[in-house]
Amino acid sequence: MAGNGVFAEIIDGEVYKYYCEGEWRKSASGKSVAIINPTTRKTQYKVQACTQEEVNKVMEIAKAAQKSWAKTPLWKRAELLHKAAAILKEHKAPIAECLVKEIAKPAKDAVTEVVRSGDLVSYTAEEGVRILGEGKFLVSDSFPGNERTKYCLTSKIPLGVILAIPPFNYPVNLAVSKIAPALIAGNSLVLKPPTQGAVAALHMVHCFHLAGFPKGLISCVTGKGSEIGDFLTMHPGVNCISFTGGDTGVAISKKAGMVPLQMELGGKDACIVLEDADLDLAAGNIVKGGFSYSGQRCTAVKVVLVMESVADTLVEKVNAKVAKLTVGPPEDNCDITPVVSESSANFIEGLVMDAKEKDATFCQPYKREGNLIWPLLLDNVRPDMRIAWEEPFGPVLPVIRINSVEEGIHHCNASNFGLQGCVFTKDINKAILISDAMETGTVQINSAPARGPDHFPFQGIKDSGIGSQGITNSINMMTKVKTTVINLPTPSYTMG
Ligand SMILES: NC(=O)C1=CN([C@@H]2O[C@H](COP(=O)(O)OP(=O)(O)OC[C@H]3O[C@@H](n4cnc5c(N)ncnc54)[C@H](OP(=O)(O)O)[C@@H]3O)[C@@H](O)[C@H]2O)C=CC1
Numbered sequence: 001m002a003g004n005g006v007f008a009e010i011i012d013g014e015v016y017k018y019y020c021e022g023e024w025r026k027s028a029s030g031k032s033v034a035i036i037n038p039t040t041r042k043t044q045y046k047v048q049a050c051t052q053e054e055v056n057k058v059m060e061i062a063k064a065a066q067k068s069w070a071k072t073p074l075w076k077r078a079e080l081l082h083k084a085a086a087i088l089k090e091h092k093a094p095i096a097e098c099l100v101k102e103i104a105k106p107a108k109d110a111v112t113e114v115v116r117s118g119d120l121v122s123y124t125a126e127e128g129v130r131i132l133g134e135g136k137f138l139v140s141d142s143f144p145g146n147e148r149t150k151y152c153l154t155s156k157i158p159l160g161v162i163l164a165i166p167p168f169n170y171p172v173n174l175a176v177s178k179i180a181p182a183l184i185a186g187n188s189l190v191l192k193p194p195t196q197g198a199v200a201a202l203h204m205v206h207c208f209h210l211a212g213f214p215k216g217l218i219s220c221v222t223g224k225g226s227e228i229g230d231f232l233t234m235h236p237g238v239n240c241i242s243f244t245g246g247d248t249g250v251a252i253s254k255k256a257g258m259v260p261l262q263m264e265l266g267g268k269d270a271c272i273v274l275e276d277a278d279l280d281l282a283a284g285n286i287v288k289g290g291f292s293y294s295g296q297r298c299t300a301v302k303v304v305l306v307m308e309s310v311a312d313t314l315v316e317k318v319n320a321k322v323a324k325l326t327v328g329p330p331e332d333n334c335d336i337t338p339v340v341s342e343s344s345a346n347f348i349e350g351l352v353m354d355a356k357e358k359d360a361t362f363c364q365p366y367k368r369e370g371n372l373i374w375p376l377l378l379d380n381v382r383p384d385m386r387i388a389w390e391e392p393f394g395p396v397l398p399v400i401r402i403n404s405v406e407e408g409i410h411h412c413n414a415s416n417f418g419l420q421g422c423v424f425t426k427d428i429n430k431a432i433l434i435s436d437a438m439e440t441g442t443v444q445i446n447s448a449p450a451r452g453p454d455h456f457p458f459q460g461i462k463d464s465g466i467g468s469q470g471i472t473n474s475i476n477m478m479t480k481v482k483t484t485v486i487n488l489p490t491p492s493y494t495m496g
């Protein structure tokens with residue numbers, strides 16, 4: 001159970017502690033932040049409201065710990081990560097329980113998130129050993145005017161202290177996707193978990209603690225992003241920020257200093273369905289892509305752009321599948337569970353009411369109880385409706401009928417976002433042309449958008465992000481190239 005057994009030391013009374021210098025501590029603030037269960041709408045857990053002094057301390061310790069970690073052999077770093085991955089998977093049940101209570105993730109998906117996270121950590125350890133274990137060797141005479149008097153050796157060195165800020169919807173997986181690459185590359189790591197999801201993240205951090213990582217190498221400070229976020233992201237001790245979340249990321253990128261940024265932000269992933277598409281396949285993917293975890297995925301299908309000639313059939317098939325979705329508490333493994341907060345539910349409702357005023361076709365009646373919103377397909381959505389452009393992050397999916405492929409691409413590219421997109425057609429040539437024309441980081445052909453598998457490159461363009469994620473890209477992003485040049489007194493040619 002959460003907060004019990006090996007996890008007993010991470011909680012004091014009813015407030016979870018924060019993690020600093022290899023210890024679980026209470027904040028000197030004496031204050032806590034409540035985590036509201038989205039289903040009961042009552043306080044489920046409490047975490048420490050860390051102070052600026054505590055952030056300063058964590059940064060100071062992270063800097064010192066990184067220096068000796070960088071001298072730890074790569075194979076040993078990998079060994080510890082494998083150990084952490086195994087411990088994480090061993091304790092999947094209590095961590096999944098937190099995900100159910102804090103973010104209303106359906107029980108089976110919560111377990112999947114933890115197992116997937118363990119696999120990500122192991123894969124990162126293996127990939128790190130491979131890509132960090134080799135560098136480049138250059139000779140000077142390949143550049144005009146030079147003799148072979150210089151040998152250049154390149155290797156990848158750590159950046160220092162990495163600040164990781166994940167979002168509520170994958171508080172474990174999107175935390176380890178930052179922690180594991182940072183550590184294998186020889187960096188130290190400061191984690192600021194999302195408030196909803198913080199307790200799952202603290203349990204995950206304890207798994208790294210149990211694995212025996214050096215003191216201070218990993219820290220976890222809790223508190224509201226709106227209160228300690230700016231202090232963290234503008235802290236002079238930070239050498240790199242890896243952030244996943246919404247518009248906050250845009251604000252951070254304007255305030256952060258001269259440090260590398262990895263930003264994975266919002267999306268409005270479009271699903272283009274052509275006349276020749278397998279409509280059953282498309283409908284299945286639209287429902288899975290649009291409604292899994294109640295639409296609270298950055299890679300959820302967030303707008304369907306379907307050719308008018310097949311729109312009636314597609315909408316009918318999608319509706320038949322929507323009717324089968326179960327709605328209720330995450331403990332019962334329902335498909336649709338309460339959205340993360342009341343303010344999120346209110347925001348989604350605002351988009352729905354706007355669409356209603358502007359005469360969208362409601363394929364189901366709009367229904368809400370507390371934070372629970374029943375799945376809703378909105379047909380005949382037009383560009384003057386907010387839902388055509390904004391990201392609901394909830395179980396509401398707009399359908400826009402189009403008369404040409406160009407119209408679909410135009411809509412997709414007019415968005416401020418550019419995360420992923422997908423196209424359904426049996427014509428691979430058309431699919432490639434559409435993929436090339438869509439201004440998004442990834443295009444899926446005949447499948448819904450997805451970040452996973454976690455070693456695939458994952459990136460957004462425009463307001464959807466900076467840089468690229470995915471295991472290999474994250475390791476590279478959290479390193480710098482260092483070169484050493486050997487200067488010879490006379491040119492030296494092999495076999496010369
Ligand atoms: N492209 C991608 O890979 C993904 C993108 N997302 C996007 O994330 C959004 C939903 O997640 P959500 O958690 O609500 O996103 P937010 O941007 O609200 O929060 C993300 C993280 O930032 C923290 N934070 C809040 N304010 C600040 C601040 N001023 N400085 C630093 N950190 C701060 C939050 O902490 P706290 O919780 O305490 O406020 C949380 O840990 C959606 O827009 C979604 O599309 C989600 C997943 C993946």
Ligand SMILES: O=C(O)[C@H](O)COP(=O)(O)O
Pocket residue numbers: 169170296297298299300449450451452453
């Ligand atoms: O935050 C998200 O929405 C995740 O990145 C989605 O991951 P998935 O597409 O692999 O489920």
